[in-house]
Amino acid sequence: MNALAARRRHPAAIAILLMLGLLVTGFAYAAVAPQPAKAETSSAEDVAAGKQLFQANCASCHGVNAEGRATGNGDKIAGPALAGVGAAAVDFQMGTGRMPMRAPAVQAPRGETQFTQEEIDKVGAYIASLAPGPAVPSEEDVDPTKGDPAKGGELFRVNCAMCHNFAGSGGALTRGKYAPSLEGVSGKHIYEAMETGPQSMPVFNDGNIAPEDKRDIIAFLKTIEDAPQQGGHALGSLGPVTEGWFAWFFGLGILVAAAVWLGQKSA
Amino acid sequence: MSTESIPAGRPADRLRDGDTPVTHAPSAAARKVGGVAGWIDDRTNGARGINYLLRKVFPHHWSFMLGEIAMYSLIICLLSGALLTIWFVPSAGHTVYDGSYVPLRGTQMSEAYASTLDISFDVKGGLLIRQIHHWAALMFLVGLTVHMFRVFFTGAFRKPRELNWVIGTVLALLAAIEGFAGYSLPDDLLSGTGIRAMEGFVQTAPVIGSYLAYAIFGGPFPGEAIIPRLYAAHVLLIPAILVGLFIAHIVLVAVHKHTQYPGPGRTNDNVVGHRVMPVYAATAGGFFFIVFGVITLISALFTINPIWAYGPYDPSPVTAGSQPDWYMGAYDGALRLLPGWLEFQIGGNTLSLNIALGALVLLPLVYIVLGSYPFVEKWVTGDDREHHLLDRPRNNPTRTGIGMAGIVAYSVFMFAAGNDIMAIKLGMSINDITWVFRIGLFVLPPLAFWVTKRICLSLQRRDRDLALHARESGRIIRGADGSFHERHDDLTDYERWILVQHEPVAPLQLEPEYDENGVARPAARKDRLRAKLSHFYFKDAVNPVTPAELAAAHHDGQQAEAIEAPFDYEGIEGDSDHTPGNGGVGADTNAGRGGIGSASRLRE
Secondary structure (H helix, E strand, O other): OOHHOOOOOOHHHHHHEEEEEEHHHEEEEEHHHOOOOOOHHHHHHOOOOOOHHHHHHHHHHOOOOOOEEEOOOOOEEEEEOOOOOHHHHHHHHHHHOOOOOOOOOOOOOOOOOOOOHHHHHHHHHHHHHHOOOOOOOOOOOHHHHHHHHHHHHHHHHOHHHHHHHHOOOOOOOOOOOEEOOOOOHHHHHHHHHHOOOOOOOOOOOOOOOHHHHHHHHHHHHHHHHHOOOOOOOOHOOOOHHHHHHHHHHHHHHHHHHHHHHHHHHHO | OOOOOOOOOOHHHHHHOOOOOOOOOOOHHHHHHHHHHHOOOOOOHHHHHHHHHHHHEEOHHHHHHHHHHHHHHHHHHHHHHHHHHHHHOOOEEEEEEEOOHHHHHOOOOEHHHHHHHHHHHHHOHHHHHHHHHHHHHHHHHHHHHHHHHHHOOOOOOOOOOHHHHHHHHHHHHHHHHHHHHHHHOOEHHHHHHHHHHHHHHHHOOOOOOOOOHHHHHHHOOOOOOHHHHHHHHHHHHHHHHHHHHHHHHHHHHHHHHOOOOOOOOOOOOOOOEEEEEHHHHEEEHHHHHHHHHHHHHHHHHEEOOOOOHHOOOOOOOOOOOOOOOOOHHHHHHHHHHHHHHHEEEOEEEEEHHHHHHHHHHHHHHHHHHHHHHHHHHHHHHOOOOOHHHHHEEHOOHHHHHHHHHHHHHHHHHHOOOOOHHHHHOOOHHHHHOOOOOHHHHHHHHHHHHHHHHHHHHHHHHHHHHHHHHHHHEEEEEEOOOOOOEEEEOOOOOOHHHHHHOOOOOOOOOOOOOEOOOOEEEHHHHHHHHHHHHHHHHHHOOOOOOOOOHHHHHHHHOOOOOOOOOOOOOHHHHHOOOOOOOOOOOOOHOOOOOOOOOOHHHOOO
């Protein structure tokens, strides 16, 4: 009888077998799982004009002339009409990889940008030519060094934190919609989002939040993003839920392990 | 009038009665220590008490240290809290921040918030102390909760410890309130939202609600009074009660003696373990430093309650992810689960049951149910004896099942408070998650009860099987006549004792509603309920192997796989659940298991 067989009735044997099984399954799955397809937009490469780009990439949902399209299923639309949304909306949606949308969903998720900035600018120029709309902000408009982070923090807490969370970590909305995390979003895209109100977000136009105030908000977000983690690892900046979870799993786990260890010492 | 006589000699001399006299002369150092100790004892008579304490025996098991986690966390909270009071300013007075945290410089805020920012950024080590205080508070509540689980599942709350269970329940409630008062003090955006929620809960009290809220806040929300008031409650009033009750809790443990797990040599009349001096003092003292060290390490590495990120409180904004600390989460979760149509208009007045049920009703209800459980169980079982030996959780499947159902119900409420975090992290719809919890609240606790009970019964049957037939060794032996059988390794008496030591139980039997003269007994209705509940508790009890069964199994041949005879049910009335595998062998299976239930507890 070898050493392994002798321990097959050990109380930990089942736990170890289960762990082994899970590990093997996990690694096997990771090895053979289908990789997400990375579609190259080869068709876009040789298209110069924004309209051509639009018709090739956007028209299937937004209509050949950006007039919007219905799905034919009740009042659901495939894509809204785009006259008047302006170049800022195009720059935000395409620049953050939300458009072209990969699949119908309650909300377009942020993703890899599918187009170069030049191509996006061309589509933006085409959309802006349909009807006047908000333009892409200048670099000075979104320069965080020119803003006041403290004032931006106040504006952020009053206007943004209820959806995006106090640290811009994101939050849930109804029926699977959500306010995304703002971490790593460029100042330009933050500005454009406020100006155009993408997806579930309301529009904060210049009458609502002045351009300088928008820059203050960008300054605040960049300040807290670059700030050191004063208290140690921030646990996702999600509030007391993760703290409680941490106390139960790690705090209690470590202390119980210590208690078991001490118990064995004295026995 | 009575006179007290003063015994001759030193008080400590009485303790030495019967000691073997010291033959060698004590060393100079020992004489010096003895001299000081004797001087103190002459004036305080302290040797008696210290002798009692140092020689007290505590049984050892890791699960007995869960309460110590709570105790030590409380001590850490008291120490770190005392430090924080030096710098914290409990005032709602307005100020403009000019400390070293840039994103808030020049912002209007309260002095309470500004001083908490100063503790975090401008007092050396202040942030660490703050985080130790908060993490220790979370660990206090966690430790207290798992300690309560241990006491519940092992039946340690039974006579004579019911009172201590009630004290523990009150401690748990006070700890939660203390925690709420504490995290509400810094006056940051999150804590202000919590106070606003609390004001809303108070307002839902029918008739008196708005008056009560005005009284608590000294006027309309938020006012300037709430922070000093919470401060007084948090650093003075509640800690005083908390520490007082905690001392009573510990004194009662010493008076009752600590319970112990069953085992060879452990009875209801002894305590097997180590004396306080030196072993128990060393493990318990060492564990204090482990707890302090682990909490400090966590506090040094992981942020808790980043008040600087929340910003100062202002009644208009609310941040996404506004939750209370975990021990208040269940009530927040209840509010998220309660449907809105529970708000009624009655004659121009609003009755907000959609809020009142989750806050004003659920919170006290949790602690009332907890505190009253020992008395309910005592009434159902009719068991009025003292218990110093713990139950193994499996040996009381119904209690264990009830406990698990309770934990699951509480957890559903608690997890529901995180429905938005789950929605965003799991990419699901918050509405669907809420509905899953709503349905789960009604489905999961009974399911947990049933599953737990079945697991316990299976474990008990396995114990019976092991006691009767021992372990299969895997060695096949060929007999002289060509037959094959598998040898079973025998259990030692110590191993078997654990499996058979518990008491057999059976449901209470109903006394006839009319006595022999045809006169109705007035207590019949109450007894019917009691018998029904007793049936619920014990109807499918798997009782321990009796010596007669063991002898029969051995007679059958320990070496061979014993073939069980059909079970003879006549002896146990009211047991309709035929459980194969539960049976004994032979005719005197039911010896020692009377039909009159738990009142008959013969141990053979």
